[in-house]
Amino acid sequence: MTALTAIEAVRTALDEALAAxxxxxxxxxxxxxxxxxxxxxxxxxxxxxxxxxSPLAESSIIGVCIGAAHYGLRPVAEIQFADFIHAGFDQLCSEASRWSYRTLGDAHLPMVVRTAWGGGVHGGQHHSQSIEAYYAHMPGIKVVAPSFPADYRSLLHAAIADPNPVLFLEHKRTYRLFRQEMDGAPAETRIGKARVTRQGGDLTIFAYGLMLHESLAAAETLSGEGTECTVVDLLTLNPLDRETILDSARATGKVLIVHEDTLTGGLGGEIAAIIAEHAFEYLDAPIRRVAGPDIPPIPFHHAMEDFFMPNRDKIASAARELAAY
Incomplete structure (x- = not known):
């Protein structure tokens, strides 16, 4: 039995994939x-x-991977910070995402783009962005955002094995947050499946990345107050696991969606729409969101970064209001 941090789980998965x-x-x-x-x-x-x-050229990194994948290789690109990935946006969204579609499935691009995202590390405006909504919007690119070390390992294997492009998001704050015991081969975790990480009957919290851990901490606090929360780790942001989302929303009738990306246009709006369209009659309260405020960058100063970032206290406060509705 070996206990690994998330960054060690990533390194282990890469080592295993290269060897195999x-x-x-x-x-x-x-x-x-x-x-x-x-x-x-x-x-x-x-x-x-x-x-x-590679050179400092994200567009070239992704472009080289597209060419290599087309000719049968399985490239894994590393973009140092998610903030820099936008230089390769056209390669990902105008080329990679459409490769299989435009060939009627005759051609595939088995490529992975790994990148570190998210705030909470005093990285300032150029090293703290949440970029998932831009890329989850694009059909043809799978977007994965694990929270636990074991999922980093298993989902990275699944991403490398996938026949089409996968954007693999690694929240930098979770890299060394804690260790998780792992034994033998990686667990089989499928892209496109969410996981219920905590069961409760009063309300459901949906989260991913660092916010999954903050949501679990908030749920523990609320449990001591008599409010029991179901907490769902989305794991895959495109395609979303609609079945688990709807089942969990119907089970409690009250929904709180948490992400650190800005509120407007964030992934929480899509999750809310899915629930409103397909589980409206089960809801006992309006769907709530806890998200970052609509300001351009995450501030550098620790006090202002704390103001921007959702955390367990903000999540617990919103959950209390929702439970009491």
Whole structure:
């Protein structure tokens, strides 16, 4: 039995994938030296030229991966910070996402783009963004956002094995947040499936990434007050697991959606729409959201960053109001 942090789980999954399949290679800035978060540490020594440093050019990183995947390889791109991925937006959304569709399924692009996202680390406006809503909006790209180390490992394997593009989001605050015991081969976690991580009958909280952990902490506090929450880890943001979302919403009749992305246009609006369209008659209260405020960047100063970031106290406060409705 081995206890791994999330970043160690990522490194383990990459090591396992490289060892199992010669078609897998890693491309990104500083990956030969281990990368800025040390996700690829030690892999260059074991796998040589399959770990490739790139120029500071995200569009080129993703473009090279598209070409390599088209010719049968399985590239894994590392974009150092999600804030920089927008330079490759056109490659991802105008090319990679449409590859299979425009060939009527005759061609596939088995490629993964890994990137570190989210705030809470005093990274300021250029190293703290939540970018998931932009890319979850695009059909043809799967978007994955694990919360626990075991899911980092299993879902990264699933992403590398997938025949089409996967954006793999790694919340940087969760990298070394805690360790999780793992034994033997990675668990089989499918892309597109959410997981109920806590059961309760009073209301349902949907979350992902760092906010899943904050939601679980809020649920523990509320339990001590007599309010029991179901907490659902979405895990995959595109495609959403509609079955689990609707089943969980119907079971409690009260829904709270949590994400640290800004409120307007965030993924919470889509989840709310799914529930409103398909489970409206089960609702006992308006759907609530806890999200970041609609301001352009996450502030650098710790007090202002705390103001921006949703946290367990804000989640618990909203949940109390919802439970009392």
């Amino acid at each position: 399949d010669d078609r897998v290679f890693i491309l990104g800035e500083d990956v030969e030296a281990g990368g800025v978060f040390r996700a690829t540490e030690g892999l260059r020594a074991r796998y040589g030229e399959r770990i490739i440093d």
